[in-house]
Amino acid sequence: MDPHFSQLSEHLYVHHGHVNIGILRDGDRALLIDPSGTTFSTTLAELGITNVERMLFTHHHRDNVLGFPIADNVRVGVPAKEAPWFAEVETFWNDPQYRWHLYNYHPHNLLLADAIRVTDTYTEGAQMAWGSALLTVLETPGHTDGSITYLIDVDGKRFAFTGDLIYDEGQLWELYSLQKGQQTSDYHGFLGAREELKESLEKVRQALPTALIPTHGVVMDTPDRAIDALLERLAYCYDKYVAISALRHYFPKLFTEFEGHPGHMPIREGKPPPEFLRHFGTTWLIISENGEAFVMDCGSPNVIKQIQQLQADSEVSEVTQFWVTHYHDDHVNAIPEFQETFPCETIADSVVDAVITNPIGFRLPCISPAVTRVDRITRDGDSWQWNEFTMTAYHFPGQTYYHGGLLVEGRGVRMFFAGDSFTMAGIDDYCSGNRNLLGTDVGYEKCLRLIQALKPTHIFNCHVDPAFDFTDAEIACMLDTLADREKCYTALFPWDHANYGMDEHWVRCYPYEQEITPGETAQLRVEITNHSPEPRTATAQPMLPPAWDVEIDPAHTTIPPKVDGHIDFSIPIPQHCKALGRIVVPVDLTYNARPLGQFREAIFVLTCSTNC
Numbered sequence: 368m369d370p371h372f373s374q375l376s377e378h379l380y381v382h383h384g385h386v387n388i389g390i391l392r393d394g395d396r397a398l399l400i401d402p403s404g405t406t407f408s409t410t411l412a413e414l415g416i417t418n419v420e421r422m423l424f425t426h427h428h429r430d431n432v433l434g435f436p437i438a439d440n441v442r443v444g445v446p447a448k449e450a451p452w453f454a455e456v457e458t459f460w461n462d463p464q465y466r467w468h469l470y471n472y473h474p475h476n477l478l479l480a481d482a483i484r485v486t487d488t489y490t491e492g493a494q495m496a497w498g499s500a501l502l503t504v505l506e507t508p509g510h511t512d513g514s515i516t517y518l519i520d521v522d523g524k525r526f527a528f529t530g531d532l533i534y535d536e537g538q539l540w541e542l543y544s545l546q547k548g549q550q551t552s553d554y555h556g557f558l559g560a561r562e563e564l565k566e567s568l569e570k571v572r573q574a575l576p577t578a579l580i581p582t583h584g585v586v587m588d589t590p591d592r593a594i595d596a597l598l599e600r601l602a603y604c605y606d607k608y609v610a611i612s613a614l615r616h617y618f619p620k621l622f623t624e625f626e627g628h629p630g631h632m633p634i635r636e637g638k639p640p641p642e643f644l645r646h647f648g649t650t651w652l653i654i655s656e657n658g659e660a661f662v663m664d665c666g667s668p669n670v671i672k673q674i675q676q677l678q679a680d681s682e683v684s685e686v687t688q689f690w691v692t693h694y695h696d697d698h699v700n701a702i703p704e705f706q707e708t709f710p711c712e713t714i715a716d717s718v719v720d721a722v723i724t725n726p727i728g729f730r731l732p733c734i735s736p737a738v739t740r741v742d743r744i745t746r747d748g749d750s751w752q753w754n755e756f757t758m759t760a761y762h763f764p765g766q767t768y769y770h771g772g773l774l775v776e777g778r779g780v781r782m783f784f785a786g787d788s789f790t791m792a793g794i795d796d797y798c799s800g801n802r803n804l805l806g807t808d809v810g811y812e813k814c815l816r817l818i819q820a821l822k823p824t825h826i827f828n829c830h831v832d833p834a835f836d837f838t839d840a841e842i843a844c845m846l847d848t849l850a851d852r853e854k855c856y857t858a859l860f861p862w863d864h865a866n867y868g869m870d871e872h873w874v875r876c877y878p879y880e881q882e883i884t885p886g887e888t889a890q891l892r893v894e895i896t897n898h899s900p901e902p903r904t905a906t907a908q909p910m911l912p913p914a915w916d917v918e919i920d921p922a923h924t925t926i927p928p929k930v931d932g933h934i935d936f937s938i939p940i941p942q943h944c945k946a947l948g949r950i951v952v953p954v955d956l957t958y959n960a961r962p963l964g965q966f967r968e969a970i971f972v973l974t975c976s977t978n979c
C-alpha cells in the first residue's frame with residue numbers, strides 16, 4: 368500500500384489522499400493546506416498532531432475543501448477573491464441564474480454544498496509567520512478565477528502549494544475548469560483561461576520554489592521542466608482545437624494570430640439554400656409543394672409570428688411536422704408556445720427527447736426550463752416520408768452529446784440539418800460542458816463519418832444563413848485533427864483517455880434535481896461513462912445532510928469498456944426533516960481505486976406537504 372504521507376523537510380509533510388494536503392507542523396500544532404477527505408485524520412494521529420490551528424485553502428472546489436471537520440477554534444483562510452464562494456454558497460445554489468440557461472460557469476459547479484466559516488482572506492503578497500516558517504501568498508488564477516499559491520519558506524527551502532494549476536510535468540488534472548470567456552461568454556471560451564494559467568505558472572516559476580505541490584497530482588521537484596512541458600503541450604493542444612474550430616466563423620478576430628497555421632482547415636464559402644427553405648432565428652422551415660411546412664426548432668416567439676405571417680401571405684397552409692435538433696435554450700425556449708399555436712407532430716432523437724421532456728433532470732450548458740412534448744422518438748437511421756421528401760433521423764453527437772441530425776432528400780437535393788454542429792469553418796466544440804467526446808464512433812468522429820457516407824449536397828446550421836458542404840479533403844482534415852487531438856489531449860491528463868479530462872459530465876446524477884416531500888423515498892441514479900478501453904469499477908456514496916441522520920452505504924458497479932454504467936440509490940427522506948428548500952447532496956466517488964472526493968452532486972428540493 369502507498370504511504371499516506373511523505374516528509375518534504377523537517378517541518379513540512381504532505382498527506383497523499385484523493386488530494387495532497389500540506390501539513391506544516393510545529394510540535395503537536397499544525398497549519399494545513401487544502402485539508403479534506405475522510406482519511407486525513409489518521410495521518411494527523413500518526414504524526415502526533417493534536418492541535419490544528421489554521422486551515423488554508425487554495426481554491427473553492429468542493430473536493431479539496433470538504434470531508435475533514437473544521438473545529439470552532441480553527442482559523443480558516445481562503446483567497447479573498449473567492450471568499451463568497453466559500454462563505455455564501457447558498458446565494459449561488461438558490462439563484463435560478465446558476466441553474467438555468469448557463470452561459471457562464473464561474474463559480475464552478477464544484478462549489479461547496481454548504482458554506483463554511485471563513486476567518487481570513489488573502490490577496491497578493493500577504494505574508495504570515497507560523498512556527499519557524501514564513502508563508503507568502505501569490506494570486507495565481509487559471510484553474511479557478513481566484514486560485515492562490517502558498518509559498519512556504521521553511522527549513523532553508525521554499526515550497527509552492529499551487530492548487531490545481533499543474534498536475535505533474537506537462538499535465539493538468541482536468542480541462543473543463545479552464546472554460547472561460549474573455550471577450551465572449553464562458554460558453555464560447557474553450558481553454559479560455561489558458562493565458563491566466565500561463566501567467567500564473569510564470570509567476571510561480573519566478574519565485575524559484577524547490578518543489579511544486581499540487582492539490583491533485585504529484586510533487587514536482589523540477590518546477591522549470593514541469594512548467595515548460597505543460598505550456599508546450601497546452602499550446603499544441605490549443606492549436607489542434609483552433610485548426611478546425613467552427614468558432615472561427617462566428618468570432619474571426621479571436622483567431623487572427625492563427626491564420627495560415629499549417630494543418631488549419633481553410634474556411635469554406637457558403638452557398639445559397641434551395642428556394643423552398645426559410646430561415647428565422649435558429650429555425651429552418653421546409654415548404655412542401657402542397658404548402659405544408661416542416662419546422663425545425665423554436666427558440667423565440669418571433670419565429671411563431673413569422674410562420675403566421677407566411678400563412679397570412681398564403682405561402683404556408685399549415686405546419687404538419689416539427690423536429691427538435693438539440694436541447695439548447697435558443698432552440699427550445701418557445702416550443703411550448705409553438706406547440707399550442709401549431710398542433711402538429713413533434714419528433715426528436717431519443718437522446719434529445721430525454722433532455723427536452725425533463726430538463727429538471729439535467730444540468731447542462733444553455734439548458735432551458737421549457738418542457739417540450741415529444742410525440743415520436745426516433746432511433747439512429749429511422750426514416751419516414753413527409754410529402755415529397757424522405758426524412759432520415761440520426762444520433763448526431765456533434766455540438767452536444769444530446770443532439771440529432773436530419774437528412775432530407777427530395778426535389779433533387781440531399782440536405783443535412785446538422786443543428787449547430789458545423790459551420791463552414793469546422794466543428795462546434797467550444798464548450799467543454801457539451802460533452803464532445805473524442806474517440807472512434809463517438810462525438811464528431813461519428814458525425815463526420817456519417818457526413819462522409821451520406822454526402823449531402825447542402826449542410827445547414829441553425830445560426831448560419833448560407834448552406835455549405837465539405838470536400839472529402841476537408842472531412843479527412845477534420846478526422847485527422849480529431850485523431851491528433853485524442854493523442855495530445857490524452858497525454859495532457861493523468862487518465863488513460865482524454866475524455867476524462869474534457870467531459871465534465873462523465874459522472875452525473877440523474878435526476879440532477881428532483882422535488883420530494885419529507886417522508887418519501889427519493890430515487891437517485893449515479894451515471895458513469897467509462898471512457899477507458901478496459902472495464903472499470905466505480906463506487907459512489909451520496910453524502911446526506913448530517914441533520915437528516917440517514918446514512919447511505921456506498922455501492923459499486925463494474926462498467927464494461929467505453930459504455931455507460933450506473934449505480935442506483937433509494938434515499939429515505941426523514942419525516943422530521945424541517946429544512947425545506949434546495950438541498951445540495953454531494954456524491955463521493957471512487958473510480959478504478961482512485962478516490963475522487965465529493966465529485967458531483969444532486970439537488971433535492973424539499974417541498975411542504977401535510978406531513979411537515
Ligand SMILES: [Zn+2]
Nearest residue numbers: 426428510531
Ligand atoms: Zn480544483
Ligand SMILES: [Zn+2]
Nearest residue numbers: 693695766787
Ligand atoms: Zn446549440
